[in-house]
Amino acid sequence: MFCSSKNTWLLSISLIFCMVCASNAREAPSFRVKAVNLGGWLVTEGWIKPSLFDGIPNKDFLDGTQLQFKSVTTGKYLAAELGGGSIIVANRTSPSGWETFTVWRLNEKAFQLRVFQKQFVGLDSNGKGKGVLAVANSPGVSETFEIVKKPDDSKRVRIRAANGLFLQAKTEELVTADYADGNTKWGDDDPSVFVFAIARKLEGEFQVTNGYGPLKAPQVMREHWKSFIVESDFKFISENGLNTVRIPVGWWIASDPVPPKPYVGGSLAALDNAFLWAKKYGVKIIIDLHAAPGSQNGWEHSASRDGSIEWGKTDEIIKQTVAVIDFLASRYAKEPSLYAVELINEPLSPGVSLDAVNKYYKAGYDAVRRHSATAFVIFSNRLGPMDPTELFPLASGLSGTVIDVHYYNLFTEEFDNLTVQQNIDFVNTNRSAQLNLVTTANGPLTFVGEWVAEWNVKDATKEHYQRFAKAQLEVYGRATFGWAYWTLRNVNQHWSLEWMIKNGYIKL
Ligand SMILES: *[C@@H]1O[C@H](CO)[C@@H](O)[C@H](O)[C@H]1NC(C)=O
Ligand SMILES: *[C@@H]1O[C@H](CO)[C@@H](O)[C@H](O)[C@H]1NC(C)=O
Ligand SMILES: *[C@@H]1O[C@H](CO)[C@@H](O)[C@H](O)[C@H]1NC(C)=O
Numbered sequence: 001m002f003c004s005s006k007n008t009w010l011l012s013i014s015l016i017f018c019m020v021c022a023s024n025a026r027e028a029p030s031f032r033v034k035a036v037n038l039g040g041w042l043v044t045e046g047w048i049k050p051s052l053f054d055g056i057p058n059k060d061f062l063d064g065t066q067l068q069f070k071s072v073t074t075g076k077y078l079a080a081e082l083g084g085g086s087i088i089v090a091n092r093t094s095p096s097g098w099e100t101f102t103v104w105r106l107n108e109k110a111f112q113l114r115v116f117q118k119q120f121v122g123l124d125s126n127g128k129g130k131g132v133l134a135v136a137n138s139p140g141v142s143e144t145f146e147i148v149k150k151p152d153d154s155k156r157v158r159i160r161a162a163n164g165l166f167l168q169a170k171t172e173e174l175v176t177a178d179y180a181d182g183n184t185k186w187g188d189d190d191p192s193v194f195v196f197a198i199a200r201k202l203e204g205e206f207q208v209t210n211g212y213g214p215l216k217a218p219q220v221m222r223e224h225w226k227s228f229i230v231e232s233d234f235k236f237i238s239e240n241g242l243n244t245v246r247i248p249v250g251w252w253i254a255s256d257p258v259p260p261k262p263y264v265g266g267s268l269a270a271l272d273n274a275f276l277w278a279k280k281y282g283v284k285i286i287i288d289l290h291a292a293p294g295s296q297n298g299w300e301h302s303a304s305r306d307g308s309i310e311w312g313k314t315d316e317i318i319k320q321t322v323a324v325i326d327f328l329a330s331r332y333a334k335e336p337s338l339y340a341v342e343l344i345n346e347p348l349s350p351g352v353s354l355d356a357v358n359k360y361y362k363a364g365y366d367a368v369r370r371h372s373a374t375a376f377v378i379f380s381n382r383l384g385p386m387d388p389t390e391l392f393p394l395a396s397g398l399s400g401t402v403i404d405v406h407y408y409n410l411f412t413e414e415f416d417n418l419t420v421q422q423n424i425d426f427v428n429t430n431r432s433a434q435l436n437l438v439t440t441a442n443g444p445l446t447f448v449g450e451w452v453a454e455w456n457v458k459d460a461t462k463e464h465y466q467r468f469a470k471a472q473l474e475v476y477g478r479a480t481f482g483w484a485y486w487t488l489r490n491v492n493q494h495w496s497l498e499w500m501i502k503n504g505y506i507k508l
Contacts, residue, residue: 043301069196123177127162246484296311346406349383
């Protein structure tokens with residue numbers, strides 16, 4: 001191309017340059033991520049390492065535990081009448097939403113109980129009365145209870161209110177906090193005795209740190225961080241056909257060493273170590289913001305306190321999250337191992353709106369680009385009801401973007417009764433089609449950021465697992481950015497890629 005004036009010449013050069021950039025950004029890189037997630041390390045998940053919770057005192061009652069109480073005298077369940085905003089009754093025959101009380105833990109002895117409509121159980125007359133209501137939107141002293149267990153494992157409890165007296169089911173329709181007898185025999189005639197059942201537990205970072213409390217949690221978590229993932233894991237990864245790790249982190253890492261309570265400092269030093277080891281063994285790193293402030297999906301792996309989703313509801317919380325990304329990008333942009341930043345993991349529809357993720361992804365993308373021109377920026381598709389291409393309008397206009405999809409043959413009914421072959425066919429047919437749908441010539445790259453060779457098939461043999469893993473590797477190998485197995489280490493064998501490799505189930 002010949003140009004008459006110098007200015008036009010420069011303009012043309014930059015145009016060509018830009019076209020080259022743009023086409024490079026859109027072309028699938030020849031390098032494909034073959035990654036493993038380091039799940040359960042810097043963001044706690046109890047099912048990955050249950051022993052982490054062993055030392056917590058009174059661990060039946062952790063934040064987010066859903067309790068149901070059956071009065072031994074009425075034989076009926078305690079309920080928040082209308083699900084909240086009214087009185088507490090003891091007249092319900094079967095437990096469901098209104099009969100469920102979600103724990104907020106203050107310490108091993110003091111608890112607050114949140115009802116279906118999110119109010120807290122408390123005493124009337126500003127805590128001076130003996131009537132029991134569920135009207136307070138934020139809990140105070142009169143919404144605080146001690147749950148006294150019968151000293152055996154019978155699941156019998158009494159609930160002592162802030163006035164020092166026990167709750168009692170006087171009648172089915174009258175629950176009061178005025179039972180004084182401290183010397184109960186725990187018999188079926190004592191109206192202050194309830195049998196409790198646990199309907200759900202959460203075992204995430206909030207639960208483990210708040211469960212141990214401010215004195216023990218730092219010690220327990222630091223021990224976990226320095227022993228659960230170590231340098232030799234990076235050696236193992238580099239020697240077994242993997243080239244990348246996806247590291248889930250929580251938002252509190254950005255305020256290390258003194259994060260807001262109950263979180264404890266030290267996870268940042270662990271992440272620093274990961275970068276050292278990654279450099280040494282030639283492994284790339286994807287930083288994945290797995291737990292965003294307020295929780296983006298209500299699950300334990302986003303550090304939800306009680307199952308609620310608060311993330312994305314205000315501009316403030318989005319700004320706070322962008323600041324976390326800014327912090328991480330600025331800290332690690334110069335590291336040769338930094339390959340990508342995933343802005344948030346699994347925001348859940350409809351609790352998190354498309355509007356909120358779009359706004360956040362744009363601002364989060366800009367935050368990464370302020371520090372790095374080359375790191376890929378990964379947008380996790382929402383889970384729940386959504387269109388899998390809903391992020392395309394935004395992602396297609398930005399270079400170096402990736403859409404993350406998670407494929408598990410689990411968690412929904414459609415997989416309940418599938419045979420070995422049906423599971424494999426589902427991968428070959430349905431997953432292929434789903435992946436094709438999000439893999440486009442001019443759109444973002446695609447990443448299967450979580451998958452596992454586990455299913456609902458009972459009594460599957462080693463050979464079955466091998467075939468299932470192989471089918472997934474083949475299909476997910478077509479993702480233009482790559483894939484990541486969930487997870488490196490897990491007490492559940494098939495969820496541990498280390499175990500799967502060492503035992504010959506998966507070969508890369
Ligand atoms: C339980 O008691 C409340 C309060 O008197 C009443 O409004 C409600 O209808 C009762 N529910 C049942 C299932 O009996
Ligand atoms: C799976 O099988 C069980 C037992 O036969 C049956 O009750 C259930 O409805 C089946 N689930 C689905 C989704 O087909
Ligand atoms: C999987 O794909 C096949 C073929 O397109 C289709 O018939 C089947 O309904 C799909 N299965 C599910 C569970 O979506």
